[in-house]
Amino acid sequence: xxxxxxxxxxxxGVNGCSIAYNLAKQGCTDVVVFEKSYLxxxxxxxxxxxxxxxxxxxxxxRLAFESIKMFETLNEELGYDYDIEFKQKGYLILxxxxxxxxxxxxxxxxxxxLGIPSRLVTPEEARGIVPGLCTEGMLGATYCxxxxxxxPHHTTWAYARAAERLGVRVKTGVEVKDIMVRNGRVRKxxxxxxxxxxxxxVNAAGPWAKPIGAMVGLDIPVYxxxxxxxxxxxxxxxxxxxxxxxxxxFYCQQTPHGSFVMGYxxxxxxxxxxxxxxxxxxxxxxxxxxxxxxxxxELRLVRQWSGLYTISxxxxxxxxxxxxxEGFFMAVxxxxxxxxxxxxxxxxVAEQIMGRPTSLDISMLDLxxxxxxxxxxxxxxx
Amino acid sequence: MDEDRVIICRCEEVTLKRVRELLDKGxxxxxxxxxxxxxxxxxxxxxxxxxxxxxxxxxxxxIDVGSVALPTFRPPTKPVKLGVIARGDECD
Numbered sequence: 053x054x055x056x057x058x059x060x061x062x063x064x065g066v067n068g069c070s071i072a073y074n075l076a077k078q079g080c081t082d083v084v085v086f087e088k089s090y091l092x093x094x095x096x097x098x099x100x101x102x103x104x105x106x107x108x109x110x111x112x113x114r115l116a117f118e119s120i121k122m123f124e125t126l127n128e129e130l131g132y133d134y135d136i137e138f139k140q141k142g143y144l145i146l147x148x149x150x151x152x153x154x155x156x157x158x159x160x161x162x163x164x165x166l167g168i169p170s171r172l173v174t175p176e177e178a179r180g181i182v183p184g185l186c187t188e189g190m191l192g193a194t195y196c197x198x199x200x201x202x203x204p205h206h207t208t209w210a211y212a213r214a215a216e217r218l219g220v221r222v223k224t225g226v227e228v229k230d231i232m233v234r235n236g237r238v239r240k241x242x243x244x245x246x247x248x249x250x251x252x253x254v255n256a257a258g259p260w261a262k263p264i265g266a267m268v269g270l271d272i273p274v275y276x277x278x279x280x281x282x283x284x285x286x287x288x289x290x291x292x293x294x295x296x297x298x299x300x301x302f303y304c305q306q307t308p309h310g311s312f313v314m315g316y317x318x319x320x321x322x323x324x325x326x327x328x329x330x331x332x333x334x335x336x337x338x339x340x341x342x343x344x345x346x347x348x349x350e351l352r353l354v355r356q357w358s359g360l361y362t363i364s365x366x367x368x369x370x371x372x373x374x375x376x377x378e379g380f381f382m383a384v385x386x387x388x389x390x391x392x393x394x395x396x397x398x399x400x401v402a403e404q405i406m407g408r409p410t411s412l413d414i415s416m417l418d419l420x421x422x423x424x425x426x427x428x429x430x431x432x433x434x
Numbered sequence: 435m436d437e438d439r440v441i442i443c444r445c446e447e448v449t450l451k452r453v454r455e456l457l458d459k460g461x462x463x464x465x466x467x468x469x470x471x472x473x474x475x476x477x478x479x480x481x482x483x484x485x486x487x488x489x490x491x492x493x494x495x496x497i498d499v500g501s502v503a504l505p506t507f508r509p510p511t512k513p514v515k516l517g518v519i520a521r522g523d524e525c526d
Contacts, residue, residue: 335520341516
C-alpha cells in the first residue's frame, strides 16, 4: 500500500524539524519527516552550538538577527518541557590583521544599520569582557551581546515534538532511497519503509543534500568538509562570550553546562564525508587557542568529535524552490551556520511552500543564483 | 525504590527517573538519551553508565541487552589537560 503526505521533509536535523513545525503552524499538518538515523544525528548535533548575528553580508545579518529574536522565546513558542539552553552572553570576534580590522569596521557599520547592537572594542575593552584574554597581536575586536549559545539537541527535539503535537509524522530510522518526478514535478518518495505519494519534497538533508538533489536530476553545487571540535570538563563560569577568530580559524565558548566547546577550521581539510577524528587536530586546536585564552590550559579535554560543513559557492544557504522541478524545495548549503539560522529558515521556507509572501525577502538565495552568477559572498566564516 | 535517588550517570548526575521519563517520551536509543540527558558525556566517558543505560533500554523495550546499539566511543579514554596537549611537540 502506498501511503501519502502533502509534504515530505528529508532530514531530521534542526532545519528539517523547524520547517516541519512551521508548516504545521501555518496550517499544513499533512507532513512527514524522514530521518535515516535519529534526530540531530548529522551536522546539527555535531555543531559548535554558537548563535550570532555578527555577519558580513546583509542577508546573513537579517536572517541571523531574526533567528536570535525567535530563539529568545522558543521554549515558550514550542511548549518545551525542558530547556533549549539559550544563553545570550555575546560573541567577541578578534581582529589580528589590518585587513580583518578594516572588514570588521564595515561589518559593524552594516550590522548597526540593521539594528544589530554590535560595536568595535579596543584590546583593553576586550579584556574587560573576557578576563584573562591575552590580547597580544590583537588590533581590536567586535562584540555583540545579543549573540551566544543554544543547545542543538534540545532545540531540534523541541521542534520535532512541537511538530508532532500539531500532527506531523516524524519517522526516524527511515531512509529516503529515491524520489520520483513525473511531468516536471515531484510525485513520490521511495523510502526504506515503502513509498509515499507526495505533492512537495523538502531537501533538508545537510551533508546528503547533493545526493538527494541528484534523485530529481538537480546538481546542487555544494561540497562537504570535516570540521573537528572538542569539549572540556565543566568548571565554574569564567567566560561569558564566544571568542572567535577568523584568521586563527578557531572558536571557543563556555556552555551553560560549564564545559568549554571549541573548534578549529583546518584550512587544509580535504573535502569528503570523513567524520573521524585526529590527534593532529587536538594539538593544533590547543596550540592556537591556549595562547589567546591561557586559563584553558588547566582544563581537561573530555571528548573530541567531528561533523560536516556543507558548503555552497558563496557560503550562504540555498533556500526555496526551483523552476526546474516543481514541488521540490531546498534548505541546504548552510556552510557551517545552519543551526543558528534554523528558526527563521523554518518559517521562511514554510511560507514559500505555502505559496505565501515571505516575511523576509530571500528570493536571491535560490539555487538559480549560481546560474545567474549572482553570488553573495560572506567574508565572516570559520 | 526511589527512582529519583538512583543515579545512572555519576558524572552528569542523571537519575533513573530521568532515564525512564525519556524512554516514556519516545527516546529509545542510547544515542538519543545521551544527547538529551548528557548521560555518558562526562569525564569518565560513560564507563559506568553505558551498561546501566543499555540495560534500562533493553528492559523497557523487552529486548536483549546485546541488541542495544552503543554510542561511538570517542577519544580520549581518560581526560587530559589542554596544557599537556599544548606541549605535545616538546620533549620532556
